Amino acid sequence: MTASLLVPALVNGLTTGAIYALVALGLTLIYGVLHIINFAHGSLLMVALYGVYFLNTGLGIDPYLALPIAVPAFFILGYFLQRGVIEHTAHGRDQNILLVTLGLSIILDNLALYFWRSDTRTIDVPYGFDVIDIGVALIPVPRAVAFGAALGIAALLWFLIGRTDLGRAIRAVARERQGARLMGIDVEHIYGLCFGIGTATLAAAACLLLPSFYVTPQVGHAFVLVAFTTVVLGGMGSFTGALVGGLILGLVESAGGLILGESLGQIGIFIIFILVLLFRPTGLFGGKPA
Amino acid sequence: MLLEVRDLEAGYGEVTVLRGLSMTVASGEIVAVLGANGVGKSTLNNTLSALIRPTGGQILFDGTDITAARPAQVVSAGLIQVPEGRRVFPDLSVRENLLLGSYRRGRARRDANVERICTVFPRLRERFGQAAGTLSGGEQQMLAIGRGLMAEPRLLILDEPSLGLSPLLVEEMFALIGAINAEGLSILLVEQNVAQTLEIAHRAYVLEQGRFVMAGPSAELADDPGLRRSYLGL
Ligand SMILES: Nc1ncnc2c1ncn2[C@@H]1O[C@H](COP(=O)(O)OP(=O)(O)OP(=O)(O)O)[C@@H](O)[C@H]1O
Ligand SMILES: [Mg+2]
Numbered sequence: 109m110t111a112s113l114l115v116p117a118l119v120n121g122l123t124t125g126a127i128y129a130l131v132a133l134g135l136t137l138i139y140g141v142l143h144i145i146n147f148a149h150g151s152l153l154m155v156a157l158y159g160v161y162f163l164n165t166g167l168g169i170d171p172y173l174a175l176p177i178a179v180p181a182f183f184i185l186g187y188f189l190q191r192g193v194i195e196h197t198a199h200g201r202d203q204n205i206l207l208v209t210l211g212l213s214i215i216l217d218n219l220a221l222y223f224w225r226s227d228t229r230t231i232d233v234p235y236g237f238d239v240i241d242i243g244v245a246l247i248p249v250p251r252a253v254a255f256g257a258a259l260g261i262a263a264l265l266w267f268l269i270g271r272t273d274l275g276r277a278i279r280a281v282a283r284e285r286q287g288a289r290l291m292g293i294d295v296e297h298i299y300g301l302c303f304g305i306g307t308a309t310l311a312a313a314a315c316l317l318l319p320s321f322y323v324t325p326q327v328g329h330a331f332v333l334v335a336f337t338t339v340v341l342g343g344m345g346s347f348t349g350a351l352v353g354g355l356i357l358g359l360v361e362s363a364g365g366l367i368l369g370e371s372l373g374q375i376g377i378f379i380i381f382i383l384v385l386l387f388r389p390t391g392l393f394g395g396k397p398a
Numbered sequence: 399m400l401l402e403v404r405d406l407e408a409g410y411g412e413v414t415v416l417r418g419l420s421m422t423v424a425s426g427e428i429v430a431v432l433g434a435n436g437v438g439k440s441t442l443n444n445t446l447s448a449l450i451r452p453t454g455g456q457i458l459f460d461g462t463d464i465t466a467a468r469p470a471q472v473v474s475a476g477l478i479q480v481p482e483g484r485r486v487f488p489d490l491s492v493r494e495n496l497l498l499g500s501y502r503r504g505r506a507r508r509d510a511n512v513e514r515i516c517t518v519f520p521r522l523r524e525r526f527g528q529a530a531g532t533l534s535g536g537e538q539q540m541l542a543i544g545r546g547l548m549a550e551p552r553l554l555i556l557d558e559p560s561l562g563l564s565p566l567l568v569e570e571m572f573a574l575i576g577a578i579n580a581e582g583l584s585i586l587l588v589e590q591n592v593a594q595t596l597e598i599a600h601r602a603y604v605l606e607q608g609r610f611v612m613a614g615p616s617a618e619l620a621d622d623p624g625l626r627r628s629y630l631g632l
Contacts, residue, residue, distance in 0.1 A: 276494050277501060280487040287485030290447060291549065292473030292502035 115245040117366045118359065123251040125358020126258035127313055131331050132338035132350040133262060134309035137269075140345030141282045141302040142190075144202065147209040150332025151216035152307055156182060156314035157323035158224065164231045164318070171233065171318045172253065178311035186307025191300040213328075220325035230322045250320035257316050261309065262351050268305075269347065278302060282345070334361075334374075337381040343394025352392065356380075400425045400460055400553055400584050401446075401477070407454035408445040415441045417608035418455065423553060428575070428585045430595045430616070432629065433605035439588045440482050442605070443557050446586075447479045448472045460552070474502045476552030480559065484542040488531030492522055495530050495541055499548025507550070515544040518574070536567045547578075554578070555586045560594070572598055592629040596620045604629075 131153060138146045160178055163169040169177070193212070198205040238249040269275040280288045281298045289295055313331075338357055342349020357377050365373030384391060401423040409415040415438040423429045433439050444450045446457060448469045457465045459477055467475070487495050496515060500508045516523040519540045525533060530541055539559055546554055556575065560568040568591065576598045579585050589595040596602060596616040604612040604625065612625060619625055 273497070273501075276490065276498055279490055279494075280498050283489055284485055284487050286449070286481065287487060288498075289449060289469045290473070290479050290481055290485065291498050291545065292470040293498070294468075294470050 111244060113366065117362045119242075119245050119247055120251070121359035121362030122355060123247070123255040123358070124361060125355035126255045127317060127354075128331070128334050128338055128357050129351045129354025130258045130261060130309055130313045130316070132335040132342070132354050133265060133347070134306035134313075135332075135335050136339045136342070136345055136347065136350040137265075137302055137309075138306040139339065140347075141278055142205075142299050144194075144205040144209070146303075146306065147206065147332075148189075148212040148216065149306075149310070149335065150328030151213040151220075152182070152186075152328070153310045153313060153331055154220060154323065154325060154328035155216055156311045157318060157321075157327060158220065159311070160314045160318050161229055161231060161323050164233075171231070171315045175312060175315045178315055179308045182311035183304040183308035185304075187300040187304035189307070190303035191296065194303070195296060195299070217325055217328075224325060226324055226326070228322045228324050231318055233319045236319060248320060254316040254320070258313070261312050265305070265309070266347060274301070330374075334377055337377050337384075339391075341380060341384050341391055343391030346391065346393040349391055349393035399423070399458070400427075401586070402458040403446075403455070404458075405455035406442075406445065406452055406457065408441060408450050408452045410441075410450075414453070415608050416445065416452075419605075419608075419610060420455075421603055421610065421613070423584055423586055425584055426579075426582060427601065428579050428587055428599045430599035430602035431586065431588045431605055432590070432592050432595060432602055434590065434629075437605045438608050439605060440557055443479055443481070443555050443586075443588060446472075446477065446555060470502065473549060476550065477555070478546045478549045478551035478553070479555040480542045480546040480557065482557040482561065484535075484538045486530040486533075486538050486541050486545065489529055491527050492525045492530055492533070492541055493527065495545050496522070496548050499545035500550075503548070503550055508548075511548050511550070515547055518547075518578075519544050535562050536564070536571075539563065539571065543574075543578075551583065553584045553586060555588065557588045558590065559587075560589065560591050568594065592625075593620075 135146060135149050138144065156178060160171050160174050163174045163177065164171060194205060194208055197208050235249045239246040240249060240252055269278060277288065277293050278298055281293060281295050285295055334357055338350055338353040341356065342353030357380070360376040360380060361373045364376035368375065399422050403419055403421045406416055406419040407414060419442065431439055431442065441450065445452050448467050452465060456463060459475055462475065464472055464475060487498065496512050497508065500511060521537055522541060522544055525537060530538065533541060543559065559575065560571050563571060572594050575585060575587065587595060587599055596619060599616045601615050602613070602619050603610045612619060612622065
């Protein structure tokens, strides 16, 4: 195999992987702190993609410029989903939360189908087909932006969780709720914030994806399966794991596409999913169970 | 009165655990609550900390009714509990655990308080960057107390601080509680270790099946034949 084939595949894999990582970061944050698997994650990504799509087609707002609108809007949406819906319907039972998020995802998917049909929609941006020449390969501009911005957002999240007072409180709640309450930390508020941040990452992913991607009512499923694999591969609740896992899966998909052909690229991801569950169920970076 | 509890009732669902408790803690006192396993000591503490909503009675803290307060409000008011089993944040460092103690107090005096607490517990300074989950039981207890002190308590509730410590460390722990109190901090000390607790407490209440069956100055209780028989094996 020649470098002229391999390098673009590598670049392609890393840029896709950065988006996977971003989607997985949101999922792993919610799992790590609230200990719930958010089945609505993919559907919320789909809603975010439609939001960014309509901001562009309706109001002419560029997807990148939509970031400061979509991200806070989805943060607020996530916060109130947790505080207003999940908190009240779940009564603290994990199986109830599963059902609530699953139900939410079914509702969102079907509303999307009803209103927007299953048409595949894309947008036109002036830089859509621009490329950056790095010598060994040409990188499409939207992919380069997505890669850089996704890593930037991941770094920002890492700083928030690892280095700030709020992040410390989040990590405290994740492992020791009762102790956190006794220090005056409002646990329910922290849950809302984490669900909000997790949802906001989806809005960011949507803004970065849309210039080079499409939206359909089912688009979330593909991503959420990969995101679950990423989270399992990296270790449930692990931040580094989600980041490294996302990049690895991006590469695996790209390599799979090169060897087996475009349409079978994702097979490698599910082989990895099964292998990890068989041989290292705690994932690459997973610690002891919380 | 710093803390005044009137006819407090609380429990879990259908089960009533506290059946009408009345007690007081004055400023500067060490007041003990003594009782065997399962009589409701931790239930009392958690009701005071607003983790459990009382089904009856009243809690006044420094004259303010906090019966219906939320846990964070109770902490802000200065009623701080160091819980049974320590409940430190296991994957956070010792330093981060201490910093979280000041969550409701802001940063103004935070560094000075860390410094002060590390002078009281030199062991914590040695383990500053280490994850709290890797500390020994005694060190975790010191960290839990240090974290509680970071919240600048006006009343510190200690739930069985001597539990699981070696006899030597228990001795050290009680001396330390006495020293913290000597600096002016009011303490509600919940213990099963009756003999040593009565040595440092000013007054004590004896809890049995959700009711106080005895109360009075420590010296009087230590001489009570009934208490000596049931709790001191004398
Ligand atoms: N979360 C809970 N749900 C239901 N019942 C509980 C709960 N916690 C405690 N209890 C019950 O309430 C009673 C009092 O428990 P509590 O923990 O207050 O006792 P304690 O005096 O602190 O005991 P110990 O000395 O063992 O710590 C016990 O019968 C216990 O089984
Ligand atoms: Mg107890």
